[in-house]
Amino acid sequence: MDPTEREEFTREFSQCVECLGPRGYESEVVNYIKNELKRIADEIIIEPNFGNLYAKMNGNDPNAPSVMLVTHIDINGFEVINATDDGLVEFRALGDVDPGTLLSKPVTIHTKRGTTPGVLTFRPTGLRSVQDVGKGVTYEDLCIDIGASSREEVTDIGVQPGDPVTLYWPKQRLITIGDGKSVSGQGIDSRMQVFGIVKAMQIIKKEGGVDSTIWFSAETQGETLYLSSHYATLDRIRPDIALVCEAGFVQPLMDVHLVTTRTGGGPIFRTAMGIMSDTGGFIMRRRILDLMEETARECKVPYQVSVWGADQPGEMFNWVCVTPGWGPEGIPTAHIRFPLRYKHHASEVQYIEDYENALKVIVAFLRKIHAGIDLGSK
Numbered sequence: 001m002d003p004t005e006r007e008e009f010t011r012e013f014s015q016c017v018e019c020l021g022p023r024g025y026e027s028e029v030v031n032y033i034k035n036e037l038k039r040i041a042d043e044i045i046i047e048p049n050f051g052n053l054y055a056k057m058n059g060n061d062p063n064a065p066s067v068m069l070v071t072h073i074d075i076n077g078f079e080v081i082n083a084t085d086d087g088l089v090e091f092r093a094l095g096d097v098d099p100g101t102l103l104s105k106p107v108t109i110h111t112k113r114g115t116t117p118g119v120l121t122f123r124p125t126g127l128r129s130v131q132d133v134g135k136g137v138t139y140e141d142l143c144i145d146i147g148a149s150s151r152e153e154v155t156d157i158g159v160q161p162g163d164p165v166t167l168y169w170p171k172q173r174l175i176t177i178g179d180g181k182s183v184s185g186q187g188i189d190s191r192m193q194v195f196g197i198v199k200a201m202q203i204i205k206k207e208g209g210v211d212s213t214i215w216f217s218a219e220t221q222g223e224t225l226y227l228s229s230h231y232a233t234l235d236r237i238r239p240d241i242a243l244v245c246e247a248g249f250v251q252p253l254m255d256v257h258l259v260t261t262r263t264g265g266g267p268i269f270r271t272a273m274g275i276m277s278d279t280g281g282f283i284m285r286r287r288i289l290d291l292m293e294e295t296a297r298e299c300k301v302p303y304q305v306s307v308w309g310a311d312q313p314g315e316m317f318n319w320v321c322v323t324p325g326w327g328p329e330g331i332p333t334a335h336i337r338f339p340l341r342y343k344h345h346a347s348e349v350q351y352i353e354d355y356e357n358a359l360k361v362i363v364a365f366l367r368k369i370h371a372g373i374d375l376g377s378k
């Protein structure tokens, strides 16, 4: 992208990032996807119980395998529990941002009346000596200061138990850094995947479609770990192949030496998830990984194969592959990740060229699927 295109990307991507959407509060991003795809999709379904969105674009060849592009669409956030007598707001996590990185970060509480800014602080009983600030901080140590001095004042401002909370103040969620070559903000995981899938479908449509029918399954109600809404997908979509889209950890990342992936290295094909965890796991089949690598080579973009994830919980990846509703044999599943620095931290950093290269691979992968293609199932 040249500087003008990067500016355009940042402006468009900001709209996606700005949508409210901690776990369970994803309707704004569902509406965003609906608006972006309503002119090109042949069918859009909003699943009534969980609120998942499924957008279908018919393929040009009824015999070609159908492809499901799938991502979670929530971002890390918090939820109000209560107020203390001295006017601090107690909250719990909806996601897994490291609490040690949160002190003094700005937040927005989304009340029924509108938004209220606040700042994350220690609760009074959690006060520490200056040297110990930030050490071993847990969520129990933290509260939100909204400038109130009593429980009544908190109520008067309109803050109630159950109100969702997001990091940063409104309209501060995404900025460009590094001479415009990267964007930084919170919620890039999952909004990069949402934005990328929307763009891929728009590009495919503009080119007159591909052989395969494409489904976008935008799944709500939780980072990949909670999985509940994925069951709702079973009754709606029976794809022949799935492409799971996610954000991928890259260095620098403390204590995780198996993460060999880096910024600027191109899309990540992670080979396994959860194979050593309680939830069970899955290893990407060799034929599918070959197909992904072949696609990246044809696109002339760099790519990275990552083996990290074997000891991580199952995630959507292996659930898609082995979901019993799709039969005991599951479905062939490919897995692509947008490299993301500081994933799940208060400020994430996305190198725009990595986004571009991942998008190229997704589009080329969709073009590559045709009737009779060897997916390694036989």
Ligand SMILES: [Zn+2]
Pocket: 072, 189, 190, 223, 224, 246, 247
């Ligand atoms: Zn994610």
